[in-house]
Amino acid sequence: MMRKFFISCIGGLLFCSLLFHACNKVETYTPTPYIAPNIQNFRPLPIDANNPMTVEGIALGKKLFFDPILSRDSSISCASCHKQEHSFSDDRIRSIGVDGLPGARHAMPLVNLAWQKDRFFWDGRTSSLPEQALKPIEDPLEMHIALPEVVRRLQNNSEYVDLFWKAFSVKVITKELMAKAIAQFENTLISYNSKFDKYARGEVALTDAELRGFDIFKTEKGDCFHCHSTSAPEVFISPDRTFANNGLDSVSSALDFIDFGLGKFTGNMADNGRFKIPTLRNLAFTAPYMHDARFATLDEVIDFYNDGPKGSPTLEPIMREKANKRLETQFHWGLNLSTTEKADLKAFLLTLSDSSFIQ
Ligand code: HEC
Ligand code: HEC
Missing domain, CATH: 1.10.760.10 (Cytochrome c-like domain)
Incomplete structure (x- = not known):
């Protein structure tokens, strides 16, 4: 009787410590800092002190950029209008949003954006990349979806929950962190081999x-x-x-x-x-x-x-x-x-x- 109790205690302890280790492994937040390429003749990559770039943040931002989950009917992503083969611009005169409506202007190429940090859009209406990233999501002519709905979709997606944890050490996803991740990815779109x-x-x-x-x-x-x-x-x-x-x-x-x-x-x-x-x-x-x-x-x-x-x-x-x-x-x-x-x-x-x- 005593022996049985003893064994089950040991077993329990073992189980607990295994569980602890397993949890601990998931819980560890160890982001890898992004090392920007050092390019001769270029000024150093301007760093946004509010949004330190990490390999995990960039990976999350890249997934978001190419994911139609950010549009109302899940039909278009950022990359639908910012196509890599066109230096992340659009070969169409007007990009078409989820409602089939054309935008008001030509989609701009996304290249070396970190060096244009002060003003974005043709009319300069946003002053930072994270601020910019939320606009097309809400824009009725583009992805046309409410930001809380996007955040809810991401929160219900276990892959994203995991990626946000790895990038930002959070369990609760916010639109601000989503925008920061997209900006981190955009900052890595660096062209220097022309x-x-x-x-x-x-x-x-x-x-x-x-x-x-x-x-x-x-x-x-x-x-x-x-x-x-x-x-x-x-x-x-x-x-x-x-x-x-x-x-x-x-x-x-x-x-x-x-x-x-x-x-x-x-x-x-x-x-x-x-x-x-x-x-x-x-x-x-x-x-x-x-x-x-x-x-x-x-x-x-x-x-x-x-x-x-x-x-x-x-x-x-x-x-x-x-x-x-x-x-x-x-x-x-x-x-x-x-x-x-x-x-x-x-x-x-x-x-x-x-x-x-x-x-
Ligand atoms: C007074 C400032 C100014 C000068 C000088 C100027 N540009 Fe521009 N350029 C602009 C502006 C502003 C735009 C965007 C205008 C718009 O779309 O309304 C532009 C657009 C362009 C574009 C189109 C780029 C795109 O992605 O749509 C090209 C190409 C270009 N310029 C080349 C030149 C060349 C070549 C010269 C010299 C012959 C020149 N520019 C002189 C201000 C200037
Ligand atoms: C439906 C097409 C469309 C989609 C989808 C779209 N964009 Fe754009 N993007 C545009 C157009 C058009 C402009 C120029 C709009 C203007 O100046 O008024 C633009 C401008 C930009 C700029 C400004 C670049 C500069 O040089 O100032 C950035 C950055 C950008 N988009 C990123 C994104 C991101 C990130 C997403 C996804 C969250 C996205 N876009 C989704 C069409 C699109």
Whole structure:
């Protein structure tokens, strides 16, 4: 009797300690810090102190990004409009949301976003990636679902419960943590192996045509660098000028723009017609171009700049001044590039595309 009791006690103890170990194993929160690639010529990856990147956080964010669970009828994911083969942009003029309705603007490429940390969307209406990530989920033209419903779906999914635990050491999923994980993944969409990057690192040479195009780009001749700055090679967006009206439309009043752009967000009429200066990385994969996708090809974009900006009250002053000067001296409003020069400029722009990024 005594012996039986003794054995069952030992057995019980053993069982308890096994259980404890098993639980303990699941309970251990040991995130692996993400080591950002150290890229020559790039500024260090800007770190969001409120959202330290971990391998587990990134894995969770990646799963969320590709999962249609984030849309009302579970039919589309972030990746439906941000397609990797198009540098995470959309080849359609307008992306289509869950209700079959087209969005208002062209879906932007997602590349080297960490270096564009201050303003997102064509009109700059969000200032951080986690803040941005929640917008398309709720947007009636995109995933069109209430955030509490998404959180409920994730909480009912044991795989996600496990992944959130591993990433953030929590049992209760929140929209804020979901957004942080997506942002961590987006920050890893880093492109640095374009021909131009390799040229900048001294690994390859550019052709004569590409070099001539680069010259047009970075001098007053083409005058692209004022907005698409070469001093920020990660993105080619001027560090001190995030938005501009590059003269797409001719309107006499700032109230006549079809899309107010930055002005829609700030409510300031002087911002009407101004849009986020887009990255020029991966242009080979991101057609059509501009916020409204009005140009189907790079040739059309170059012809537009070559013909000259259209006049409007908010046209970027440097563009107006340049154009006026040309008008006085050469009787030409636009850049006045020859056919060869236009081809050179295009050849240069294409060196900014990184085919390894889209695989
Ligand atoms: C239905 C298509 C669609 C879906 C789904 C979608 N997006 Fe977008 N995304 C867009 C469009 C269109 C824009 C530009 C909208 C604007 O500027 O008004 C955009 C812009 C963005 C930007 C801004 C990039 C920049 O350079 O400023 C980010 C980041 C982004 N989306 C991430 C996401 C994430 C994360 C998801 C999933 C949670 C997502 N998107 C789902 C269409 C979509
Ligand atoms: C005054 C600032 C400014 C100058 C100068 C400028 N751009 Fe732009 N660029 C912009 C803005 C702003 C946009 C987006 C406009 C929009 O969609 O409303 C843009 C869009 C583009 C796009 C489309 C990218 C996309 O993903 O849709 C390309 C390509 C481009 N520019 C190339 C050039 C080239 C080449 C030059 C020189 C010939 C140049 N830009 C000069 C501000 C400028």
